[in-house]
């Protein structure tokens with residue numbers, strides 16, 4: 221019902237609709253004829269075929285961007301027009317309101333996407349002698365997932381923003397990752413392999429699900445109507461929050477016990493990585509020359525420079541990796557923490573497949589005895605950061621939880637960095 | 652019907668309600684008075700199951716708002732401070748939309764919407780977009796929306812603050828009728844006239860708690876004010892206004908009758 225009203229509201233703005241429909245028609249028509257013209261005036265078939273795909277991508281993407289605006293508007297818009305309280309005072313359950321809002325936005329933008337794509341296909345492909353059905357289907361599917369991810373993200377912004385203007389500013393958190401994603405997608409389309417696009421669609425679907433779940437968990441009447449606005453002295457508040465997150469955190473050993481689940485996940489990453497690497501090495505899935513340079517650092521053919529230099533290099537390299545992992549954990553839902561143990565495991569397994577386990581293991585002894593536990597702890601804490609980042613709660617406190625997890629990580633670094641130093645010394649002088 | 656005990660509500664650092672205890676039975680009306688920021692609106696939101704109490708208990712028809720807020724919301728009709736209408740919808744479709752949300756059958760809600768629009772003199776404007784409505788017209792639509800589904804408990808926040816005296820009187824009569832049908836009312840207002848018209852019990856709020864609750868007689872005794880003899884020789888401005896408005900309506904009706912004749 222909420223969806224129905226929202227749809228009617230969107231449709232009732234005639235000028236807006238006219239503009240959207242015009243764009244979704246004009247762009248496919250223009251790019252379709254462009255491609256055809258190129259074909260007619262003797263562009264090479266390979267070029268035309270590639271271009272026809274890029275055109276399709278372009279056509280689908282434009283209406284998808286409308287969904288961002290509509291979704292951003294969904295809750296802040298009602299708040300600004302003061303209709304929110306009425307909506308919230310109805311017996312509708314939270315899930316119904318949330319789903320209604322998301323569904324309305326998705327319906328509008330997907331209609332435009334597919335309408336545009338159909339028009340484009342009708343204009344471009346007849347008589348071209350080339351119809352990449354598999355890719356177009358994959359494109360259509362990945363569009364749904366992508367739009368869903370974008371809408372879910374925008375709804376989260378819309379739930380948390382107080383004003384439309386704030387929502388628009390915060391939208392850059394969605395636009396930036398999205399532009400990266402779009403470039404990846406464009407590259408995949410140029411490669412022209414449907415299975416890559418399927419994988420891409422799957423990934424976007426996972427992202428969309430995570431974001432939708434986040435938005436739903438963070439959705440409550442309480443949060444929308446009563447959360448304290450708290451714009452007074454933002455710096456002092458931020459500072460206090462930061463200090464609070466550092467105060468009264470447990471010491472390293474209690475922390476390890478408290479976070480045993482993410483630590484176990486991180487610990488599992490190492491053997492899993494080794495297994496995957498071993499299998500990959502056996503089946504020649506990855507061309508060996510890609511992995512070889514990485515392997516060589518593991519096996520360490522000693523180059524020039526003194527031992528001290530080398531130890532410093534390894535040390536700084538590892539510290540950098542640890543810092544990077546924590547930063548990435550926030551945006552990758554903790555995946556980077558898992559990779560921290562998975563990736564070395566993979567390389568180890570791969571090396572073992574190419575030579576033997578004994579040889580590969582000799583490469584990580586004795587420094588591995590220090591490095592691997594350190595990586596497990598860091599990885600586990602990074603996973604915790606990621607878990608905090610994708611967990612939204614109706615009672616709020618997202619920022620506090622993420623800060624807490626990050627503070628744990630920083631505090632753990634006091635132990636982990638010296639450990640890495642010891643490991644690098646061990647590696648250079650005993651390895 | 653409505654029982655509120657020790658209700659407290661905190662917004663961040665602000666303690667909007669401290670300790671509110673009131674009780675409204677079926678067919679009764681409680682009027683909440685109090686200064687700006689006393690916590691009246693907050694109290695209504697908690698009673699409506701929109702906000703969860705920070706402490707204390709709200710029970711509507713035996714349902715605890717903390718356990719089953721959706722159940723409470725289904726029994727209640729909340730008319731918020733601001734009408735909060737969707738600008739690009741006609742009054743009829745707006746009311747119909749909310750009737751559907753409250754699970755009224757299409758015929759039933761169609762009939763009721765027409766009756767209420769008629770009562771509040773909005774029949775002619777009923778198909779115009781709500782964005783074109785005047786402030787008072789909006790408030791009428793909001794009142795109709797809040798009472799469309801025959802709620803067991805009507806919570807109205809300054810329901811007549813934008814209405815002309817004639818319409819306000821009509822709204823009071825309408826609310827009284829609801830009350831006779833067995834509906835309980837809680838009204839927040841700054842208008843003493845409204846309070847006198849509607850009130851069974853009056854609650855005077857300050858700083859998030861009720862200073863005094865009781866009917867006018869009890870409150871008068873509590874206030875310790877002596878009886879005041881008031882002699883009115885001239886009609887008040889309000890009487891004059893109402894008389895003229897009534898005359899004019901009579902003229903119009905006559906005009907219409909002569910036209911049809």
Ligand SMILES: Nc1ncnc2c1ncn2[C@@H]1O[C@H](COP(=O)(O)OP(=O)(O)OP(=O)(O)O)[C@@H](O)[C@H]1O
Nearest residue numbers: 445446448662665667686687688689690691692693
């Ligand atoms: N969303 C909110 N966030 C923080 N504080 C709020 C919020 N809403 C209300 N308050 C505070 O709660 C207190 C009570 O507000 P409330 O709106 O209930 O007063 P009121 O009695 O309805 O006043 P009025 O007569 O002006 O309508 C006020 O101090 C107000 O500043």
Ligand SMILES: [Mg+2]
Nearest residue numbers: 691692732808
């Ligand atoms: Mg108020």
